[in-house]
Amino acid sequence: MTETGAMRPTRQRTAVVEALETCGEFRSAQDLHDLLGRRGETVGLATVYRTLQRLVEAGEVDLLRTEDGEAIYRRCSTTHHHHLVCRGCGRTVEVEGPAVERWTRGVAAEHGFVEVSHTLEIFGTCAACAGRVG
Amino acid sequence: MTETGAMRPTRQRTAVVEALETCGEFRSAQDLHDLLGRRGETVGLATVYRTLQRLVEAGEVDLLRTEDGEAIYRRCSTTHHHHLVCRGCGRTVEVEGPAVERWTRGVAAEHGFVEVSHTLEIFGTCAACAGRVG
DNA sequence: GAGAGGTTGAGAACCATTGTCAACTCTGTG
């Protein structure tokens, strides 16, 4: 029943974490699976999903959803933060906003909501991408 | 080629809009389909999806995603706002935060991002749902 | 009321994600 299970170090888990590490940006499970395959590291798709799930639960990986609902993952710092993501190249900047955190808690409390969580993502075009076009 | 197509008034479209109107909260396409069925208004599931899609494109309906990626829809005011949503019953409060708007613009500018947009949703359990359980 | 073109719906198709389960791996013990 304990959630603090073993989490044994296996070849597959190491491979997934490394793929996330070297990639650096948000990627889907399938992308990571393909990436591993091309790299010669054979890891079952189900295992990729399971590992990502574990990592998300452990707070070691951030999950967010694309416009069409697909889950994408990224190795992030473990403190609470949000993202500024470039629509063009995927470049991601982690941002923090204590004032925003306070505001969301206040709004929720004000309306009697408990067990509150929130999502906040900023999308835009980074300087490099903007320059490249016009 | 024009996107400003006809959008003819049909029994089905009227029914979907009315369902959204009387419901008032975020609901999935399937929920709305069931709701219509129980009400005696027979509308094909595909039609419900198509209609919602159109309404979202027209800005008349807000679309957001539950934590597990399912799309949910709601008839909202047309001004910029965010949502405080109950995970249990879907009850929704529209909220505005000028400070947050300013903050996101500032953060984006600070990192040289342009064409900035953002998403911000707060999820929780409303007082009614919390009371019902605990 | 006939033609042109948008609309509908039953069912198939799609596709990301999860479940199944027998084979396999790691770890500690004797």
Add this chain to the structure above:
DNA sequence: CACAGAGTTGACAATGGTTCTCAACCTCTC
């Protein structure tokens, strides 16, 4: 080392939300 016990893996099946297909069906216009 043998070995038991528990965690892990992966090919494959299954799930479930969403979209596609296409023939039949409305709606508007002339």
